[in-house]
Amino acid sequence: xxxxxxxxxSFSRSTQVGNSIIxxxxxxxxxxVTVGSGGTxxxxxxxxxxxxxxxxxRAIHQxxxxxxxxxxxxTGASNIYTVHYLYGDGGVVAGYLSSPLMIYFGxxxxxxxxxxxxxxxxxxxxxxxxxxxxxxxxxxxxxxSAYYRVGIYSGEYYSTSAITxxxxxxxxxGTIAQYSSFALYGIRG
Amino acid sequence: MALQLxxxxxxxxxxxxxxxxxxxxxxxxxxxxxxxxxxxxDGNIYDGANIYLNNDTTSTNYSFRRLYGNGATxxxxxxxSSYRWFWVNGNTATTNSMGNAEIYIPKxxxxxxxxxxxxFVTENNATTSYGGIVTCLWNSTAAITSIxxxxxxxxxxxxxxxxxxxxx
Numbered sequence: 001x002x003x004x005x006x007x008x009x010s011f012s013r014s015t016q017v018g019n020s021i022i023x024x025x026x027x028x029x030x031x032x033v034t035v036g037s038g039g040t041x042x043x044x045x046x047x048x049x050x051x052x053x054x055x056x057x058r059a060i061h062q063x064x065x066x067x068x069x070x071x072x073x074x075t076g077a078s079n080i081y082t083v084h085y086l087y088g089d090g091g092v093v094a095g096y097l098s099s100p101l102m103i104y105f106g107x108x109x110x111x112x113x114x115x116x117x118x119x120x121x122x123x124x125x126x127x128x129x130x131x132x133x134x135x136x137x138x139x140x141x142x143x144x145s146a147y148y149r150v151g152i153y154s155g156e157y158y159s160t161s162a163i164t165x166x167x168x169x170x171x172x173x174g175t176i177a178q179y180s181s182f183a184l185y186g187i188r189g
Numbered sequence: 190m191a192l193q194l195x196x197x198x199x200x201x202x203x204x205x206x207x208x209x210x211x212x213x214x215x216x217x218x219x220x221x222x223x224x225x226x227x228x229x230x231d232g233n234i235y236d237g238a239n240i241y242l243n244n245d246t247t248s249t250n251y252s253f254r255r256l257y258g259n260g261a262t263x264x265x266x267x268x269x270s271s272y273r274w275f276w277v278n279g280n281t282a283t284t285n286s287m288g289n290a291e292i293y294i295p296k297x298x299x300x301x302x303x304x305x306x307x308x309f310v311t312e313n314n315a316t317t318s319y320g321g322i323v324t325c326l327w328n329s330t331a332a333i334t335s336i337x338x339x340x341x342x343x344x345x346x347x348x349x350x351x352x353x354x355x356x357x
Binding site: 025026027053054082084085086092093094095096098122124125128130131132134135136138152153154155156158160187188189 | 192193194195196199224225226228256257258259260261262263283285286287288289290291308309310311312313314315316317318320321322347348350352354357
């Protein structure tokens with residue numbers, strides 16, 4: 001195994017022959033869901049460990065009819081989220097959604113066949129009960145045809161509750177297509 | 190190899206303070222990454238925040254180009270003499286709301302000028318809220334040994350946080 005110096009950050013190998021190098025990182029997989037045949041209307045991460053500092057979702061997604069979104073703690077009230085966005089699709093657009101029922105994070109309008117959108121969503125201080133939870137997502141999609149978009153989305157969850165579950169769904173309740181994949185990571189702090 | 194992050198330091202603001210500082214940064218990583226959750230004491234919805242590398246406060250050593258939106262319109266700006274690279278929530282944004290930002294600094298020990306990429310969002314329960322992406326440059330060949338996130342005349346509010354990671 002490798003040994004890391006906490007002071008210098010440098011690594012050294014153990015002298016034991018045959019051992020593979022193990023880097024004890026602070027970025028750890030919590031769970032990954034890949035959508036199966038027929039698709040699904042939601043992907044759920046429940047019982048999220050409360051031992052990390054931050055969360056990150058890395059995803060490829062196809063929901064042919066609409067944006068991909070998330071809810072925290074199974075909450076879908078109309079006054080609990082807001083969304084702001086900035087994207088480019090040949091032009092540049094900025095906007096705001098006042099009561100979206102969920103946080104939009106993934107663009108993929110028009111995705112079909114083998115084309116998928118991609119997103120990386122950062123959820124900072126998800127266990128901190130002193131402040132609301134703000135999300136930041138970098139997302140993009142290109143179907144090599146009429147649709148292409150890249151942007152940054154923010155969302156806010158107006159609750160001081162710790163995040164214990166995340167539900168991913170299509171904005172309009174559509175089907176998230178087979179082979180879409182959502183990986184949830186914990187980041188220690 | 191899978192993405193490898195290693196926490197170097199984590200800071201939480203207990204009482205309002207003018208900056209969050211990371212000093213004596215280990216030189217053994219490839220890149221640096223900071224995850225930032227901030228709220229400023231500024232009396233507006235949003236506020237600019239500064240990045241000082243190696244305690245260099247000479248503005249002409251810094252530059253940036255930024256694409257941003259404010260909830261209604263998109264725009265871009267740039268500067269050849271500014272370390273005010275990103276925006277955070279101000280103190281008239283919705284109570285308990287914080288900005289969410291990330292800065293990535295590749296090859297921070299290298300001998301070239303130091304480039305960085307920034308993406309940031311503020312949030313607010315109203316139309317106006319700023320978010321954007323920024324490419325940044327520090328005109329110095331020195332290895333980065335310290336990073337200061339500074340409010341530039343205001344304070345970062347209680348429960349603001351910043352976490353510095355080394356990347357391999």
